Amino acid sequence: MAFPKSWLPIPPKSPFSIANIPFGIISTAANKTPHPAVAIGDNVLDLRIFAENKGFSASTVIEKEKDVFSKLTLNAFAALGRPFHREVRKYLQEVFTENSPYASLLEKNESLRQQALIQLKDADTHLPLEIGDYTDFFAGRNHAFNVGTLFRGPENALQPNYEHIPVAYHGRASSVVVSGTALKRPWGQILPDPKAEPKVPIFAPCRRLDIELELGMFVSRGNELGDSIDVNKAHEHIFGYVLMNDWSARDIQTWEYVPLGPFNAKNFGTTISPWVVLADALEPFSSTGLQNTTQLQSYLQENKKNNVIDIDLEVDLKTASGISTTIIRTNARKLLWSWPQMLAHHSVSGCPLRTGDLFGSGTISGEESGTQGSLLEQIQGGKVTLKLNGGEERKFLEDGDTITIRGWSGEEGALVGFGEAVGTILPAVSRK
Amino acid sequence: MAFPKSWLPIPPKSPFSIANIPFGIISTAANKTPHPAVAIGDNVLDLRIFAENKGFSASTVIEKEKDVFSKLTLNAFAALGRPFHREVRKYLQEVFTENSPYASLLEKNESLRQQALIQLKDADTHLPLEIGDYTDFFAGRNHAFNVGTLFRGPENALQPNYEHIPVAYHGRASSVVVSGTALKRPWGQILPDPKAEPKVPIFAPCRRLDIELELGMFVSRGNELGDSIDVNKAHEHIFGYVLMNDWSARDIQTWEYVPLGPFNAKNFGTTISPWVVLADALEPFSSTGLQNTTQLQSYLQENKKNNVIDIDLEVDLKTASGISTTIIRTNARKLLWSWPQMLAHHSVSGCPLRTGDLFGSGTISGEESGTQGSLLEQIQGGKVTLKLNGGEERKFLEDGDTITIRGWSGEEGALVGFGEAVGTILPAVSRK
Numbered sequence: 001m002a003f004p005k006s007w008l009p010i011p012p013k014s015p016f017s018i019a020n021i022p023f024g025i026i027s028t029a030a031n032k033t034p035h036p037a038v039a040i041g042d043n044v045l046d047l048r049i050f051a052e053n054k055g056f057s058a059s060t061v062i063e064k065e066k067d068v069f070s071k072l073t074l075n076a077f078a079a080l081g082r083p084f085h086r087e088v089r090k091y092l093q094e095v096f097t098e099n100s101p102y103a104s105l106l107e108k109n110e111s112l113r114q115q116a117l118i119q120l121k122d123a124d125t126h127l128p129l130e131i132g133d134y135t136d137f138f139a140g141r142n143h144a145f146n147v148g149t150l151f152r153g154p155e156n157a158l159q160p161n162y163e164h165i166p167v168a169y170h171g172r173a174s175s176v177v178v179s180g181t182a183l184k185r186p187w188g189q190i191l192p193d194p195k196a197e198p199k200v201p202i203f204a205p206c207r208r209l210d211i212e213l214e215l216g217m218f219v220s221r222g223n224e225l226g227d228s229i230d231v232n233k234a235h236e237h238i239f240g241y242v243l244m245n246d247w248s249a250r251d252i253q254t255w256e257y258v259p260l261g262p263f264n265a266k267n268f269g270t271t272i273s274p275w276v277v278l279a280d281a282l283e284p285f286s287s288t289g290l291q292n293t294t295q296l297q298s299y300l301q302e303n304k305k306n307n308v309i310d311i312d313l314e315v316d317l318k319t320a321s322g323i324s325t326t327i328i329r330t331n332a333r334k335l336l337w338s339w340p341q342m343l344a345h346h347s348v349s350g351c352p353l354r355t356g357d358l359f360g361s362g363t364i365s366g367e368e369s370g371t372q373g374s375l376l377e378q379i380q381g382g383k384v385t386l387k388l389n390g391g392e393e394r395k396f397l398e399d400g401d402t403i404t405i406r407g408w409s410g411e412e413g414a415l416v417g418f419g420e421a422v423g424t425i426l427p428a429v430s431r432k
Numbered sequence: 433m434a435f436p437k438s439w440l441p442i443p444p445k446s447p448f449s450i451a452n453i454p455f456g457i458i459s460t461a462a463n464k465t466p467h468p469a470v471a472i473g474d475n476v477l478d479l480r481i482f483a484e485n486k487g488f489s490a491s492t493v494i495e496k497e498k499d500v501f502s503k504l505t506l507n508a509f510a511a512l513g514r515p516f517h518r519e520v521r522k523y524l525q526e527v528f529t530e531n532s533p534y535a536s537l538l539e540k541n542e543s544l545r546q547q548a549l550i551q552l553k554d555a556d557t558h559l560p561l562e563i564g565d566y567t568d569f570f571a572g573r574n575h576a577f578n579v580g581t582l583f584r585g586p587e588n589a590l591q592p593n594y595e596h597i598p599v600a601y602h603g604r605a606s607s608v609v610v611s612g613t614a615l616k617r618p619w620g621q622i623l624p625d626p627k628a629e630p631k632v633p634i635f636a637p638c639r640r641l642d643i644e645l646e647l648g649m650f651v652s653r654g655n656e657l658g659d660s661i662d663v664n665k666a667h668e669h670i671f672g673y674v675l676m677n678d679w680s681a682r683d684i685q686t687w688e689y690v691p692l693g694p695f696n697a698k699n700f701g702t703t704i705s706p707w708v709v710l711a712d713a714l715e716p717f718s719s720t721g722l723q724n725t726t727q728l729q730s731y732l733q734e735n736k737k738n739n740v741i742d743i744d745l746e747v748d749l750k751t752a753s754g755i756s757t758t759i760i761r762t763n764a765r766k767l768l769w770s771w772p773q774m775l776a777h778h779s780v781s782g783c784p785l786r787t788g789d790l791f792g793s794g795t796i797s798g799e800e801s802g803t804q805g806s807l808l809e810q811i812q813g814g815k816v817t818l819k820l821n822g823g824e825e826r827k828f829l830e831d832g833d834t835i836t837i838r839g840w841s842g843e844e845g846a847l848v849g850f851g852e853a854v855g856t857i858l859p860a861v862s863r864k
Contacts, residue, residue: 261693
């Protein structure tokens with residue numbers, strides 16, 4: 001898709017091209033109260049300042065809702081629904097376009113430009129939405145197969161329900177953190193030898209600390225208790241997407257997860273990228289996911305099959321030495337279940353979804369070596385070692401390791417990217 | 433414990449004696465915006481009106497925080513911490529005491545009495561707190577054993593981790609509803625014959641709809657990300673308790689729960705009683721739980737062992753015919769893990785707890801027939817039938833059935849009770 005040129009210099013490799021316009025929550029030295037902004041090139045447009053200074057005055061539709069740009073989170077904006085988000089994105093694209101009829105609003109308004117256009121590096125980012133509930137799906141079929149193979153062999157790798165149900169569990173909303181938040185290595189109960197009998201745990205810091213590469217999705221509008229979301233109308237309930245690292249303490253998980261699922265193995269932290277890329281911005285990159293040959297129940301049958309998104313994903317591991325290695329390259333298409341199917345399944349019981357609910361896709365893995373979204377898969381459960389640049393090796397994460405996820409769709413000059421989801425592992429604190 | 437007599441007539445069987453003073457959120461015909469109140473006898477004291485009319489003027493400590501009594505939820509009040517809750521409860525007990533020095537505040541202030549003292553039946557109750565995250569534990573050892581026996585036999589009934597870990601899963605906060613909210617029978621994927629191969633589900637309304645009798649606990653103050661709560665200081669993090677019915681779709685659960693735990697089987701609704709009984713009000717009824725002979729990890733070792741609560745619990749099932757039967761009588765002591773142990777375990781990974789987080793105890797079952805907290809246990813997995821008054825029988829719930837949970841501690845005249853947690857099952861709506 002051809003996008004107009006901007007009067008604002010935007011580096012061609014910027015994830016925040018004029019084709020994107022992602023929304024986030026920032027604070028600055030001058031404005032310490034968190035408030036909405038969009039990222040564009042190496043800048044952010046402070047939407048609170050822009051809205052307060054008649055930036056949206058050329059649209060009566062937007063102008064009358066401009067208070068949503070003064071809130072602490074994007075929830076009020078998200079709740080206005082996808083047609084409104086579409087309108088605001090188009091409007092802001094116009095504002096940044098060269099020779100636009102909107103030039104007087106920002107381009108030719110030097111005073112407002114100086115106030116509202118801030119360098120990206122000078123803006124602190126915060127959690128973009130207040131998360132009501134966080135649900136983590138398990139839609140990465142390759143990951144489910146790889147991990148199932150490690151535990152039960154390839155014949156029984158996938159549970160019998162896997163291709164019938166978009167399997168999910170409720171995650172912990174309070175520990176979802178924005179990119180840049182360091183996490184302390186978690187303590188927990190661990191079996192020193194999972195095969196020894198009787199099973200007697202020790203209490204220790206996690207020794208098998210892993211990552212899970214996921215895509216996150218925020219709900220714009222939900223459903224009432226007892227109602228459900230039609231799979232073929234579900235796309236209207238999507239606000240946008242973020243990158244996600246679902247940090248996982250494998251040793252804690254092994255001991256705790258039967259019969260009620262993962263708990264402390266996951267709830268010490270989940271990192272998301274700060275900029276929510278709108279569903280509309282990613283619409284041109286709709287794609288088909290992994291094939292499911294199982295006959296699906298009616299509520300999961302989609303008229304359109306292209307409801308996952310073609311997003312290139314990369315993960316870097318930087319050790320305390322400062323040397324970085326790209327350890328994963330994969331794509332967000334590698335899902336068995338689409339986002340509308342996840343929405344339909346989650347609500348089919350009558351469970352109410354709300355603005356600001358966060359869904360994780362589950363770990364995204366490709367088929368080839370180096371495309372798997374977790375260390376557990378990459379090291380084949382411990383059989384092999386990951387070789388890093390500079391000569392270091394890893395099985396699981398060590399203290400001081402920094403994980404950076406990047407993701408983008410499209411071509412240079414018109415990238416629709418997420419920026420980064422970054423997290424560093426700090427040493428465990430004393431707990432005894 | 434002897435409590436003073438009130439100038440307000442309080443029926444001796446009222447759960448809301450002067451020894452109690454539970455907090456909730458009400459609205460009335462005159463004041464439709466939800467706001468805080470306490471229940472006392474057949475009345476509620478509207479705390480917004482009371483606070484706005486100098487009701488708390490005899491305490492500078494309370495007076496300066498009186499804005500918390502004008503909020504939509506109890507979160508701001510809960511966040512002030514247990515010493516503050518203690519102060520307010522004592523103050524209100526004094527206000528209701530005969531011949532109290534506080535008589536001028538309400539007893540002798542007819543105008544305020546007429547505004548602020550409202551009949552309980554004229555107050556609509558709402559969710560008392562905005563729930564950040566809801567976590568459901570599995571601390572009812574008898575329930576875990578009974579259900580484990582049904583699935584795996586008595587030898588393997590309890591998982592190897594059960595007596596080491598206060599096992600829990602993250603529940604769904606958005607579907608926690610206040611007493612009186614009717615729930616539609618949920619739809620979901622069900623195996624018509626769980627033993628048949630291959631396993632092919634159908635899509636249908638739940639056929640094995642069950643209840644789970646639990647106690648709920650609200651967190652007053654939490655902990656920061658990366659920190660943890662000391663088991664021996666954890667009682668200071670408790671705001672109070674409610675009754676809980678963790679409705680469960682057993683057939684949906686059977687098919688969906690491996691490997692990530694229950695999801696749609698639970699997230700269609702969880703009913704809680706409207707009045708939060710403060711931790712302090714229940715302190716005199718502290719008790720020891722079920723014995724755990726396993727050597728516990730240091731972070732779970734309590735100096736005081738009496739950290740569960742002696743609360744008599746009853747469950748009535750009323751059919752559409754209007755005839756009611758008490759189907760369960762048990763006690764909230766029947767837990768293997770205490771509330772401080774649950775708080776310590778949940779946070780030991782560094783997971784942040786927040787004001788308004790809700791914990792469920794897990795299903796509470798005694799040892800004898802009729803004391804088990806779910807239908808699944810009472811009907812021994814389906815082998816027997818529950819006989820109801822009026823000649824009806826039940827295995828699982830039918831449309832039009834109403835479940836009422838009651839709970840109380842103490843003696844007539846000084847009851848510390850919860851009132852009721854009530855829910856009616858409505859027929860499934862069309863989903864095809």
